Amino acid sequence: MPVPHLSTALNGPILDLENRIINAMPTIEHWIRGKWREYTVPFYCSVDLRNSGFKLAPVDTNLFPGGFNNLNPDFIPLCVQAMMNAIDKICPDTHSLLLIPENHTRNIFYLQNIATLQNIMQRAGLYVRIGTLLPEVTTAIDIDLLDGQSIRLEPITRKDNQLSVANFEPCAVLLNNDLSTGIPEILQNLHQIVIPPLHAGWATRRKSNHFAAYDRIALEFANLIDIDPWLINPRFSSCGEINFHEKQGEECVAAAVDRILSVIRKKYQQYGVKEDPFVIVKADSGTYGMGIMTVKDGSEIYKLNRRQRNKMAVVKEGLQVSHVLVQEGVYTFETINQAVAEPVIYMIDRHVVGGFYRVHTGRGIDENLNAPGMHFVPLAFETTCLEPSASQSNFIPNRFYAYGVVARLALLAAALELQQTDTSEVELSTDQTPA
Known part of the structure; x- marks a missing residue:
């Protein structure tokens, strides 16, 4: 598949960063392999990256990825192989799986x-049925898809702490549901393997916990290859007791914005960056690009109009926002056909299996691209993410290898995050900006 036109700023420290990553490849791969002896790798994961030409960093990590249909179909065999590894490690005796x-x-x-995910698992040697949590689905329903396929949704039954659908007793349950509205009673206290674990859902998960874990991983990695950790790590803070409608908690958000902007300005000055720094304020849990805004001064928080407050107050499923993440904004200077783009990397188990560009013709380089009007350009990352080129002029494979490395750092952070939230160890700090 041809690589679409990619336009990236080709000057500044990002090239030095890429070269350091390429030159340290054996050290990096050995270090990552060692980390997987310490942590349990998440079953699957997708990571949104931003490449500003002077910084390459993850801005979101999804443990219930919902875009397998956007991957290059030529690389489904790679997904199948990774799926075999993932299933074998979690439950080697599994031969049937319920997908929710x-x-x-x-x-x-x-x-x-969902159809693509089911196909990958079936080709990995699993019997897969799809069970829905919708109470109104009382008999199996078939839904026709745009590509000529169809999927069957079936009502789930629970007996003796085991989930099943008609004439099908699965060994394990795979969630592609992020549990934003909470953990349904039917999923609690099961005597079946549930992957990802229930505490990976947005009912309990916080982005601030993830990026606190990423801060640790990024610092260790930066020391490993001798780079400034800021080049791969967005600063952040978090605020609770927020009510945008009632203007509660604004002081915390405004102060965090100004504090992070101050740090960014110093870093921009250090690296000779001429752009204006910005901050992203977003709900501390949830997906689908809801509850997000770009801010360039803390005073803007006090000046939100009613429409902006309504947008920030509610996320997926109409849930009220009570906690927000205040995160350093990372410009994206990548474009496809003159439209702003950002890479999204997909992983199954510890393997990079593909990715795509999220593209938005109506958004700017300092805005969230996960919004209505976006489209996707699939890329085959299988070779370019794992096989960098020795030629310094062949920057695209090297850049994509760097993407794969940073995405796997976020995957490691997710593993650390899940370990800590599962064992209730000492709570991570949620403010990574200096006093």
Whole structure:
């Protein structure tokens, strides 16, 4: 598959960063392999990256990825091989699996993701049925998809702490549902393997916990290859007791914005960056690009109009926002056909299996691209993420290898995050900006 036109700023420290990553490849791969002896790798994961030409960093990590249909179909065999490894490590005796999706029966694109995921697992040697949590689905329903396929959703039954669908007793349950509205009673206290674990869902998970874990991983990695950790790590803080409608908690958010902007300005001055720094304020839990705004001065928080407050107050499923993440904004200077783009990397187990560019013709380089109007350009990352080129002029494979490395750092951070939230160890600090 041809690589689409990619335009990236080709000057500044990012090239030095890429070269350091390429030159340290054996050290990096050995270090990552060692980390997987310390942590349990998440079953699957997707990571949104931003490449500003002077910085390459993850800005979001999804433990219930919903875009497998956007991957290059030529590399489904790589997904199948990774899936075999993932299943074998979790439950080697598993031969049947119940897949539970989001309640998006009207989102055909999401259902195509489910069909693709089911196909990958079937080709990995599993019997796979799809069970829905929708109470109104009392008999199996078939849904036709845009590509000519169809999927069957079946009602789930629970007996003796085991989930099943008609004439099907699965050994394990795979969630592609991020549990934003909470953990349904039917999923609690099961005597079945549930992957990802329930505490990976947004009912309990916080982005601030993830990026605190990433801060540790990034610092260790930066020391490993002797780089400034800021080049791969967005600063952040978090605020609780927020109510945008009632203007509660604004002081915390505004102060965090100004504090992070101050840090960014110093870093921009250090690296000769001429752009204006910005901060992203977003809900501390949840997906789908909801509850997000770009801020360039703390005073803007006090000046939000009613429409902006409504946008920030509610996320997926109409849930109220009470905690926010205040995160350093990372410019994206990548474009496809003059439209702003950002890479999204997909992993199954510890393997990079593909990726795509999220592209938005109506958004700027300092804005969230996960919004209505976006589209996707699939890329085959299998060789370019894992096989960098020795030629310094062949920057695209080297850049994509760097993508794969940083995405796997986020995957490691997710593993650390899940370990800590599962064992209730000492709570991580949620403010990584200096006093």
